[in-house]
Amino acid sequence: MSLNIKIGMIAPLDMIKFAKMPKVREERIAATPAKPLPKTYASNAKAEIYHPRRQNVVIDAINDNVPGVKEIVLKAKDGRLAPFRAGQYISIGIRIGDVKTCRSYSISSAPELAKEGIYKIAVKEDPSGFVSPYIHKEWKVGQELTISSPEGFLYYEPLRDCRKVLALAGGIGITPFMAMAHAVASGREDCDLTVIFGARTADAIPYKNELDELAAACDKVHVVYVLSDEEKEGYEHGFISAELIKKYGGDDYSVFMCGPQAMYKFLECETAKLGLDQKHVRRELFGTIKAPWECPGYPTDSRGKTYKCTVKQCGEVYELEASADESLLAAIERAGIAAPSRCRSGECGWCRSKLKSGTVYIPEVTDGRRFSDIQYGYIHPCASFPTSDVVIDVPAEYLF
């Protein structure tokens, strides 16, 4: 053997040193005091405040806004609430009868208020909906709720976005931009915000006074109202169009949008006309698809059919019926099973579950799955519609 390494002066001692390593280790351990270990560490404690698994709040006030919209003030049961980036949303766990479901609402209040334990949200009643009419009818001041930590990515990101931000809002889609307007006005966020707010008529504009006040008080907050059903002095008329975006955007700007699905479809065509880079066009989550049969590629012979759905969750097995017209998540919740969800738009992956057998239809616009999830048969039940009997393995939910 040619190699003959010598590190210490006498090589055999090195070998002994090696053999003694476990002994040295034991000596070191023995010489250390057996103190009780810390339960947590500084970063862990901070992360817990920043990203709590869940938050407990009380309804502090319910304020009427425009007809059909109520502002709800949520207050932490104790202490503060998690900080959020203006534009983020929370999911609220809701029990209606046996159903445990959740809905997302953008936080509309100033990020600074989180420190005082306050988030405000605004809920518009959708008369054909399941949860929003319930909220309007049943929620009372003093009631306790469990909510998620802030989620979502519709926020100003200085490393990515233009300093000039055009926020295109439709109806109740103004809520994330209310928080942004507050954040800009207080100097928390350093961008130039122009809200272009589409509504039917001038008296159907939620938060109008608050928004006007913010714009009057801060030269970096601007607001333009666009009325579709009414012509009025000081308001634009029609829909939010490419020309209007150009008019208020100038040369360099990022577009953020939040509103109903129909608005996204319309604006997709309008922003395409402007030739904007994808990085400059950002929209909020699409929302739950309620008429999958209108989406491209829907297997039409499934429409109206009901299938058998077997749900496995942490060792339990449930049998239920699932309509092809409704998301699998809704079917699971109807059966009284607490299943995980946040965005209910196919994008966040929170509801991610394994399809053990059967087939589903997944509209492309809300298919936010990872590459290998598709490979291995995972689906997002909030954006999947059964097209045969299915067996699905669902994770637990801890919001309830």
Next chain:
Amino acid sequence: MKKYDAIVVGAGNGGLSSACRIAKAGRKVLLIEQHNLPGGVASSFRRGRFEFETALHELAAIGTPEKRGDIYKLVNEDYGVDIKWLPIPDLFRSIHMDDDGHVIRDFTMPKGRKAFTDKMEEYAPGNREAMSKFFELFDECEKALDYIGKSGGNPDSKVLRSDYPNFLKVGAYAPMDVLKALKFTPDAIRIMGTYWSYMAVDMYRLSSIFYLMMVGSLVDGGAFIPEHTSHEMVLGLLERFHDFSGESWFNVKAEEILFEGDRACGVRTDHGTVYSDHIVWNGNPSMAMANCIPAEVIPERELKLANARKFSARMSVVYVGLNKTAQELGIKDYNIFISPGLDTADEYKRVGKMDKIRSTAALCYNIVNPKIGPEGTCQMSFTMAYSKDVWGDVDVDEYVDLKNEKAYEILRLYEKATGCTLIPYIEEIAVATPWTFCRYNMCPEGGVYGYEASEWDNCMARMMSIANDNKIKGVKFTGASGPRGDGYSESLITGSMMGGMVLGEIAREEKEGK
């Protein structure tokens, strides 16, 4: 009452590997994970039209069809995961910059002994003989470890002394001692030290053997990544675990290990209680002992050990999706280590403060996998490891601003080092800090590397102490806190080892009729 042969808590690399090992032997295993995904740090996430790898830079020990490496043997062959590994062209590029932002050294090291040695000669002349001895020593250490493994951890010291004397002689030393003894020049030592950041311990305190094994096997076999991010690999492992009749529960948090006397008998979770006499814990042992294991069953030595240890690297990663191709941006390298190029002990000290960022490991995935993202784009990540819990002092309301400030510093560092412009082309950006790892992986201080594998607690010392460690009855710890320390390969192998130990115990107990 539901009773399992084993319950594995945590579905990270270590947990998944233990779970597969035990389930493959026909035992009934329950795998519990608090997150809704398997993998722990080994994962991926979507932003806009991109899917980002969360953690993996590279894996060694895949090998070639002629000579398969240990990880290929374990993951692809033993567990039977169908996964394609993509080779990384060069080992690494390293750029050293002074505090004024001037490049002082820039070198790219290829794989293969000859190419590596030739390049070394070009950058640091006069090291041919040292290089050749280095590889000779690596070969000897590899064989020695193989022998020790085959002897079941009970090697004959006479054989060791006669066949592997150099292994024994360097075994108690740090890489710095060994490189000096091999007479590497200071310039060459700088190049040889580049990988220290993967182990997050400077070259004076690592185990030379683990260092040699890492560098040697990378030079020999090159490095790899899975085609579709870590998420593909862990889903593959989970799939196989299910094929072996394993059961998994996600979004379920283990809250307490239950004991009967001083022997573990089950786990209380936020989704009910489950029973088994064998608990494999993928979380951090210190956290477990402080929060989930009753003090009276913890032997004093285990408590002392935890007190004596330091947590290893706390991670921060900036992920960006760019709306230009790597070619358009002028990016040619998969991985670039940017650093001041100081002595590694000084660099270690520097990353123990919230100073301006001066070092990062930067990756551009498209160089290895041109099809990873949408056409016309590329995606990158920039990793920074802290040697102290410096993020613990940050105010929660200033967190976002600081995160962005740090991301900006890291991107500018890369731009200055390479001359490539990135910032105007950012379409998506996500910044993970140690808090992010606290949140998703519940690791102390956001340290994803377990305990510092250094000095008295280096990997060699841990390996030689296996019989002394894991003394809480019925509980085994798996993952980066284990004997082989941090890293994908290491956690996967530790996982298999711990699974094997559990199988051994079950078999013994069955024989004894318990």
